Amino acid sequence: MERHFDTELTQLKQQLLKMGALAEAMIDAAVKALVERDAGQLEQIYIQEQEVNALQVSIDEACLRLTALYQPTAGDLRFLLGVSKINTELERLGDQAINICDMVKKLLQEPQLKPLIDIPKMVSIATDMVRDSLNAFVERDVNKAKSVLLLDDQLDDLKDRIVNELIIFMTNDTASVNRAVQLICVARSLERIGDHATNIAEDVIFVVQGKDIRHHMHDL
């Protein structure tokens, strides 16, 4: 029975990783469509979101079933609560990717606004954070989880810089206002993606150490 429980936990981890890889691919593809000005690349992303949603329901069901069936305690119980929390974060990542898609669709209806500025760089940091936070969970690697928290500061700084540049841009060229606002929203979605990865990293530390580090970031 114990071994069967372990097999089920391994399957859960694999499902989470699959969901994470999907979310990451969605985010990448949404911004690639913007950079390459090719709306055709967006359709696949809406299909992938359905897969992410189905995985979310299936993972939550598995968490409930395993908790009821094996009545785990201590570390295993924290692990299952962690899976359930990370599951929610991953579904939200999918939502943010869809938000970006919707904004990219609007942006592609108008001529290109010159400064995509550091948005591709934000994507690169945000998807690194998602991947690292999930790997930290699978590998129970607290140091890797902590490195995600540091990347989040970089991402936030980048977002502030982008917003400030776009505000100056709009002020000098009122014809750009609509597009600049959309781009600001894309940057904010990427910031939110970083927040979700940060939440996952905090969940990892909680699962591994049994220590709740949320709201005590200065203790790191």
Added chain:
Amino acid sequence: MERHFDTELTQLKQQLLKMGALAEAMIDAAVKALVERDAGQLEQIYIQEQEVNALQVSIDEACLRLTALYQPTAGDLRFLLGVSKINTELERLGDQAINICDMVKKLLQEPQLKPLIDIPKMVSIATDMVRDSLNAFVERDVNKAKSVLLLDDQLDDLKDRIVNELIIFMTNDTASVNRAVQLICVARSLERIGDHATNIAEDVIFVVQGKDIRHHMHDL
């Protein structure tokens, strides 16, 4: 033992309600400070966020402890998973209230931008949603939870209208760009608050009916 478990569940509900009332008060106060142009009202909100954060940690600990101690199944287990999920949503509500505070602080450093437009109306709908979703949880009232989902559509429409009006405003008056962008961010934070209340409402339906309605909104 059974009765003691029930008492603990009742205490958990009360803690969730307390957290919800705090989050609601924070959102109200942040926008009131903007309307009345009084930054002094903002300080209390940062203190309240500490309380919300402390409640989150305490509720998560209680969920783990009760699951390990009483090894609940079926309805009680769903209830505890629901509490844990709602707990996360409420903490995010607090985060959004702080986001609004930060933006209001910036807005109060500049002369008032005329159109607060429908932002106070958004606050009214958003805080109704938070209150109704939590009451639905405590009262196990699926119909009340469903009414929250309908309010979310109103909130999203209002946000779209506000963003469009502010874009026109900026285009006609470049001196307003900075403030208009901040106001758009306030509107988006209020939209996010509605999303969190919607998540809570979906969790309520899951807890009460054992039916996962996420991603199947058309079946309602």
